[in-house]
Amino acid sequence: MQKLQNYINGELVEPISGRYIDNYDPAIGEVYSLIPDSNEEDVQQAVAAAQAAFEGWSLMPAEQRSRIMLRISALIEDNLDRLAKAESVDNGKPVSLATQVDIPRAAKNFWFYATGLGHYSSQAHAMENAAINYTLRHPLGVVGCISPWNLPLYLFSWKIAPALAAGNCVVAKPSEITPMTAYLLSEICQQAGLPKGVLNIIHGYGHKAGAAIVSHPQVKAISFTGGTKTGEAIAREAAPKFKKLSLELGGKNPNIIFADCNYEQMLETTLRSSFANQGQICLCGSRIFVEKSLYEKFKKDFVARVKDMCIGDPAVDGTHIGAVVSEPHMNKILSYIELAQQEGGTLLTGGKRHQLQGRCANGYFVEPTVVEGLSYDCRVNQEEIFGPVVTIMPFETEEEVLKYANSVQYGLSSTVWTESLNRATRLAQQIEAGIVWVNCWLLRDLRTPFGGVKASGVGREGGFDAMEFFTEPKNVCIKIN
Numbered sequence: 442m443q444k445l446q447n448y449i450n451g452e453l454v455e456p457i458s459g460r461y462i463d464n465y466d467p468a469i470g471e472v473y474s475l476i477p478d479s480n481e482e483d484v485q486q487a488v489a490a491a492q493a494a495f496e497g498w499s500l501m502p503a504e505q506r507s508r509i510m511l512r513i514s515a516l517i518e519d520n521l522d523r524l525a526k527a528e529s530v531d532n533g534k535p536v537s538l539a540t541q542v543d544i545p546r547a548a549k550n551f552w553f554y555a556t557g558l559g560h561y562s563s564q565a566h567a568m569e570n571a572a573i574n575y576t577l578r579h580p581l582g583v584v585g586c587i588s589p590w591n592l593p594l595y596l597f598s599w600k601i602a603p604a605l606a607a608g609n610c611v612v613a614k615p616s617e618i619t620p621m622t623a624y625l626l627s628e629i630c631q632q633a634g635l636p637k638g639v640l641n642i643i644h645g646y647g648h649k650a651g652a653a654i655v656s657h658p659q660v661k662a663i664s665f666t667g668g669t670k671t672g673e674a675i676a677r678e679a680a681p682k683f684k685k686l687s688l689e690l691g692g693k694n695p696n697i698i699f700a701d702c703n704y705e706q707m708l709e710t711t712l713r714s715s716f717a718n719q720g721q722i723c724l725c726g727s728r729i730f731v732e733k734s735l736y737e738k739f740k741k742d743f744v745a746r747v748k749d750m751c752i753g754d755p756a757v758d759g760t761h762i763g764a765v766v767s768e769p770h771m772n773k774i775l776s777y778i779e780l781a782q783q784e785g786g787t788l789l790t791g792g793k794r795h796q797l798q799g800r801c802a803n804g805y806f807v808e809p810t811v812v813e814g815l816s817y818d819c820r821v822n823q824e825e826i827f828g829p830v831v832t833i834m835p836f837e838t839e840e841e842v843l844k845y846a847n848s849v850q851y852g853l854s855s856t857v858w859t860e861s862l863n864r865a866t867r868l869a870q871q872i873e874a875g876i877v878w879v880n881c882w883l884l885r886d887l888r889t890p891f892g893g894v895k896a897s898g899v900g901r902e903g904g905f906d907a908m909e910f911f912t913e914p915k916n917v918c919i920k921i922n
């Protein structure tokens with residue numbers, strides 16, 4: 442059984458307590474590796490290493506930093522198959538998804554911020570010949586990056602890459618449920634020649650290792666992606682210490698379909714936006730609203746396509762739906778399906794744990810599930826399920842669907858399907874969300890800001906918003922005599 446280690450000051454080290462946590466393969470329902478059960482002392486060592494490395498890293502010429510980050514990016518690409526397999530085993534996601542999306546995007550994160558380094562410069566302006574004003578941007582020092590289990594290496598690197606590019610040193614914690622690719626990243630950083638202490642990776646529980654990162658006085662900022670409740674706890678801890686916070690939290694995203702849409706494109710994309718990664722992407726469109734005149738046709742075609750999806754071993758090509766991430770998470774999803782029926786919903790397909798044969802007989806598989814007949818304000822339509830469960834509902838007018846869309850506490854992403862530019866523009870202005878996709882889903886450009894409103898988060902990541910987050914501006918005003 443493989444024992445993972447923390448990555449502190451460039452070395453792979455045991456947790457100080459000597460204790461380890463079981464790590465499950467969700468497709469077979471068995472423990473397959475052990476991860477450090479780190480505590481405050483491990484975090485203290487990591488922060489001290491990061492602090493010691495800060496001067497060297499932040500003063501290193503940008504080109505040199507950039508070259509090291511490009512080597513990390515290239516090594517992620519070189520190790521594509523190994524990383525994709527590790528991600529699939531850890532998380533239950535189909536290996537094809539990890540190979541085509543997760544791992545290439547992780548490599549791209551390092552590439553993007555390595556190549557964007559030079560674009561992030563100070564600004565200067567003259568004040569009516571009386572003074573020269575310029576604004577420097579300094580790295581913050583040691584920053585904390587904490588990520589969830591659904592897109593493990595992609596979201597981990599999404600935070601670490603801009604933090605490093607801006608000249609910070611990092612103490613990072615992956616989810617205790619999916620630690621493997623973060624562990625492999627530590628090996629890659631060693632190979633790439635990342636100086637000791639610049640990146641430190643601590644494994645363990647959120648309430649222990651994660652909380653110790655958040656509360657450490659030398660950690661100047663926290664970039665966190667995860668659940669809304671955890672985000673609240675982090676904000677409570679960090680606010681009185683005046684730490685900078687970026688919180689990327691839960692979602693309950695609307696997918697709004699008008700009768701004039703490009704039907705085939707919409708149907709194919711809606712299948713993905715509903716069930717990709719077993720519906721465990723914060724951007725999945727879990728509430729599908731369909732214009733009344735199209736509703737019956739959509740329902741028939743969509744349900745038929747969902748029934749055709751292949752639930753299977755994530756390691757096998759052709760699997761559309763792999764395992765959900767853990768047994769407790771599976772039980773949570775199943776309890777929401779139960780609730781949907783109690784709330785008056787009808788299951789059009791799915792609704793149960795799925796039983797596979799052979800090596801996956803004890804895996805955590807849930808059938809892709811479509812529910813209709815629920816009101817927009819019931820719990821199933823208001824709370825984040827984060828699994829392969831969608832609700833469908835008809836609407837008649839733009840005003841009505843806007844009310845449904847905006848009725849939730851969340852505001853992460855949304856999708857609108859229409860060929861009318863006027864309608865798309867109107868809705869894009871009024872939907873309460875950080876992202877509005879029109880006639881597409883998950884089309885991302887790393888230059889653009891990413892994040893949510895309301896309970897979906899505070900701040901923006903991605904692009905140069907992330908560079909802004911990981912730096913502090915300092916205005917210098919020089920009077921001209």
Ligand code: NAD
Pocket residue numbers: 587588589590591592596614615616617645646647648650651652653655666667668669671672674675689690691692722723825827853893897898
């Ligand atoms: P989670 O909040 O349980 O855990 C996320 C991370 O925080 C883990 O590494 C965990 O160990 C750590 N953690 C837990 N308690 C902590 C504490 N008190 N202090 C510090 N760290 C702590 O979330 P999860 O179950 O891993 O992920 C699923 C959630 O993430 C969903 O709600 C999903 O919508 C959200 N998510 C959001 C985005 C986004 O960009 N908005 C992206 C992906 C996932």
